[in-house]
Amino acid sequence: MTRGGALAVGILLVCAAGVAAAVALAWHPEIDRITPPAPGSFDRYLVAEGEDLAKLGNCAGCHTNDPSKPLAGGRALDTPFGKVFATNITPHPDDGIGAWSGEAFERAMRRGIARDGTQLYPAFPYDHFTHATDHQIEALYAWLMTRRPIAGRAPETRLAGIYGFRPVVAAWNALYLNEGPLPADASRSSQWNRGRVLAEGLGHCGGCHTPRNRFGAEDIARAYNGAWTEGWYAPPLNAHSPAVRPWTPDELFAYLHTGLAPHHAAAAGPMAGVTRALAQVPDEDVRAITVYIASLMADAPASKHDQPQPVDRLDVAQQQHPDAAALYAGACATCHDPGAPMMQLGRPVLSWGTPLHEDNPHDTVRIIMQGLTPPGGASGPTMPAYADMLSDQQVQDLAAYLRTRFTDKPAWSNVPAAVAEARK
Amino acid sequence: MIKLTVNGRAHQVDVDPDTPLLYVLRNDLELNAAKFGCGLGQCGACTVLLDDKPVFSCLVPVATLGERKVRTLEGLPKILSAAFEAEQAAQCGYCIAGMIVRAQALLERNPRPTEQEMRSHMAPNLCRCGTHMRILRAVRRAAEAMGGGVRDVAEQK
Numbered sequence: 001m002t003r004g005g006a007l008a009v010g011i012l013l014v015c016a017a018g019v020a021a022a023v024a025l026a027w028h029p030e031i032d033r034i035t036p037p038a039p040g041s042f043d044r045y046l047v048a049e050g051e052d053l054a055k056l057g058n059c060a061g062c063h064t065n066d067p068s069k070p071l072a073g074g075r076a077l078d079t080p081f082g083k084v085f086a087t088n089i090t091p092h093p094d095d096g097i098g099a100w101s102g103e104a105f106e107r108a109m110r111r112g113i114a115r116d117g118t119q120l121y122p123a124f125p126y127d128h129f130t131h132a133t134d135h136q137i138e139a140l141y142a143w144l145m146t147r148r149p150i151a152g153r154a155p156e157t158r159l160a161g162i163y164g165f166r167p168v169v170a171a172w173n174a175l176y177l178n179e180g181p182l183p184a185d186a187s188r189s190s191q192w193n194r195g196r197v198l199a200e201g202l203g204h205c206g207g208c209h210t211p212r213n214r215f216g217a218e219d220i221a222r223a224y225n226g227a228w229t230e231g232w233y234a235p236p237l238n239a240h241s242p243a244v245r246p247w248t249p250d251e252l253f254a255y256l257h258t259g260l261a262p263h264h265a266a267a268a269g270p271m272a273g274v275t276r277a278l279a280q281v282p283d284e285d286v287r288a289i290t291v292y293i294a295s296l297m298a299d300a301p302a303s304k305h306d307q308p309q310p311v312d313r314l315d316v317a318q319q320q321h322p323d324a325a326a327l328y329a330g331a332c333a334t335c336h337d338p339g340a341p342m343m344q345l346g347r348p349v350l351s352w353g354t355p356l357h358e359d360n361p362h363d364t365v366r367i368i369m370q371g372l373t374p375p376g377g378a379s380g381p382t383m384p385a386y387a388d389m390l391s392d393q394q395v396q397d398l399a400a401y402l403r404t405r406f407t408d409k410p411a412w413s414n415v416p417a418a419v420a421e422a423r424k
Numbered sequence: 425m426i427k428l429t430v431n432g433r434a435h436q437v438d439v440d441p442d443t444p445l446l447y448v449l450r451n452d453l454e455l456n457a458a459k460f461g462c463g464l465g466q467c468g469a470c471t472v473l474l475d476d477k478p479v480f481s482c483l484v485p486v487a488t489l490g491e492r493k494v495r496t497l498e499g500l501p502k503i504l505s506a507a508f509e510a511e512q513a514a515q516c517g518y519c520i521a522g523m524i525v526r527a528q529a530l531l532e533r534n535p536r537p538t539e540q541e542m543r544s545h546m547a548p549n550l551c552r553c554g555t556h557m558r559i560l561r562a563v564r565r566a567a568e569a570m571g572g573g574v575r576d577v578a579e580q581k
Contacts, residue, residue: 323487330442330485335464342464377547384465384548388477389484391492 026170028117031107036091036098039146050143053136056285057129057202058277061270062086065154071147072096073154077123078230081216082159084123092149105141106134110179112169119169121157122176122216128204131182136202176217188295195292198285205293208234208270224296231421232269233363235354237293241300242357244307252290257283259380262346265353266381268367276380310351310406317405324401327394331386351406361399361412362421368395369422392419428489430455431499441487446470448486449496457497457521461550468549471522472496478529478548497521500528507566508559515553522549527563535572542567542574 054060063086065074072095073088091098097105097115104115112126113119120126132140162168182200184193199205210218211227219225226236235242245251245263255261259275267275278286297303318325335342336350343349350356355363371385386395396415403412412418425436428445430453437452444463449455449472458481461469465480472481473495481494497505504524514520523546530537530545537545542563551559564574 326441326487327485330444330488331483334483382466384480384483386483388474389479390488391490394488 025174026119026167028107028113028119030117031101031104031115033093033099033115034101036093036149037145042142042146046139046142047146049136050139050141052281052285053140053202054143055277055280056198057140057204058274059089061273061277063089069150069152071144072150072152074152076155079123079216081163082157084121084157084159085154086124087154088150088152089144090147090150091145092151095151095153096149097144098149102138102141105144106137109137109140111177112173119166119173121159121166121169122172125204125207127177127218128201128207130177130179131197131201133181133197133201140202172215172217176215189291191288191291192295194285195288195290199289199292203289205237205289209237230270231362232271232366233358233360234271235358235363236300238296239299241297241302241354242359243297243300243302243354244311244357245352246303246306247294247297247300249287249290249294252294253283253286256286256290261348263348263352265348265355266372266383268355268372269363272372272374272380276374276378310349311408312349312351313405313408317401320404321397321401324394324397327390327398328401328405331389332398335383349406350402356403356407357409360418361403361415362418364399364402365395365415365418366422368398369419387423392416392423395419426486426489428486428494429491430494431496432493437486439486442485443487444482445472445484445486445489445494446481449481449494455496455498458525459518459521461518461522466550467519468522468526469519471525471549473525473529476529476532478526495525497525500525503569504528504531504562504566507569508562511558511562511565513555513558513562515551515555519549519551519553520559523551523559527566531563531567531570531572535567535570536575537567537572538575539577 060070062075062077063071063073065086066072071088071090073086075086076083077086088096090096093099100108100115107113108115108120109126109129109132111130112122112124158164182197185196206218206223208229209227210220210223211225213219224237225240227234241247243264247264251261251263255264255267256275256278258279259267259272334340337343355367367383368390369385369387372381372383373385374380374382390398396419399415399419400411403409425438426441427434427436428448429435430449435453437448439448439452446458446460449458450460458472459469460482461467463482465483468480470480470482471478473479474484474489475492504527508514508520508524513523526546526549530542534541542560546560546563564577567573
């Protein structure tokens with residue numbers, strides 16, 4: 001054999017080994033189908049625990065599209081890689097997960113692999129769910145398997161380019177999946193540790209609040225630095241929190257459990273749905289989460305220097321935005337000005353809400369245009385939507401006025417783009 | 425002076441720019457169909473059409489109208505009013521003008537809504553007497569009278 005020939009064989013061998021390794025990484029056995037277990041075969045206390053955990057993780061937030069078909073999937077999640085459709089997770093034997101054993105369910109939760117061995121996309125936050133305890137996963141399985149089976153499959157997820165080839169997710173997992181339960185931090189209280197498991201695991205708070213890298217993985221070095229989700233900005237939950245009043249466990253508890261924190265604001269956008277789900281979770285679980293999340297913000301400016309006196313630069317705002325001042329007086333003041341009926345109920349002043357203090361106007365603009373509407377006539381923080389009442393220019397002026405009047409931060413530069421985006 | 429167009433007629437009114445449109449309609453133009461309910465954009469009794477969209481006139485400062493056109497119950501065709509009358513949808517009647525105006529916006533855009541579309545469209549307007557079922561029947565009746573009809577009707581006649 002010539003030297004060139006030997007080299008070629010060598011290269012081929014290395015390539016083959018690489019391919020074999022990649023296949024080994026990406027190949028997972030199918031787990032046998034089971035006959036869906038009778039709902040009565042599950043321990044009813046385990047099922048009840050699973051229900052609490054499903055609310056805590058807001059499974060229905062993504063997996064329910066049509067409210068009359070809970071958990072039957074079909075809702076599209078817009079990702080930078082394309083639309084990912086949430087699947088049917090009812091116990092329907094063919095269209096849902098009825099044929100999945102507990103082992104198959106645990107593998108999906110911990111490693112993102114479906115019963116038939118295919119890779120799931122990490123839009124399903126198994127990078128968080130992997131941190132759940134064995135007991136939590138068992139309870140969630142018991143709850144899901146005792147729901148009403150609903151026929152019908154979600155549309156097939158078809159991502160463009162290389163991402164359409166699911167085995168590439170194996171490489172993503174090798175790089176970014178930190179598999180398994182979290183070791184306890186002995187220097188912290190048991191409540192803090194419990195909150196951490198709930199928030200990092202099934203609660204998957206980082207799914208929205210941690211920025212992602214170009215491969216869609218959470219950038220752990222910038223954990224809880226704030227990130228964009230569905231056109232909204234999920235603000236930082238760490239030392240970078242722009243809040244003006246401290247996020248204490250009590251404030252967080254009110255926020256997460258009722259959707260309204262007395263010294264901050266009402267939950268809006270995707271977070272409104274999260275708080276409605278958490279309203280149904282046992283107090284002690286929500287308390288544990290608040291202890292953990294508050295600890296992440298211990299070094300935030302507001303935690304070190306509380307500013308109880310609200311900013312209200314009425315004169316400056318009036319001078320700079322005279323048209324918007326009239327607009328505010330006619331459209332906003334009836335609820336938001338001191339002495340208004342809503343304010344006498346103890347609602348927070350506008351200057352305490354995070355949106356006006358964020359670097360971008362997108363949350364403020366979306367709240368003005370879409371308002372706050374508890375779904376299905378439920379009770380909760382309510383605000384009329386102004387999209388049809390005000391022109392784009394008026395929304396822009398109003399956002400600029402609010403920023404000037406209720407914060408001491410520089411004016412936003414990108415308000416028109418934010419309004420155009422929200423109008424779509 | 426502030427200019428506005430209501431039901432196709434141009435008006436000029438001498439009011440503060442932040443005066444709610446509702447006050448101008450009732451006090452200056454004597455168009456009294458739209459009602460003051462809560463003044464907070466929560467009840468819908470003050471609903472009028474602003475360029476085909478239903479809005480709470482209690483929260484629209486009159487100076488923001490610009491070229492946009494206002495329509496009130498007084499300026500609408502009578503099909504919906506007749507349907508509300510036929511179904512005896514009013515008890516105290518305070519919410520009815522707002523209900524009719526909101527329904528008008530829906531049926532102009534889509535005379536063949538689904539039951540769910542109709543219900544979510546009507547949801548922002550409240551009726552304290554509780555005649556919601558009659559109100560929904562009136563909207564269905566009007567949809568048919570306008571050559572459409574609510575699909576998949578939830579309630580059997």
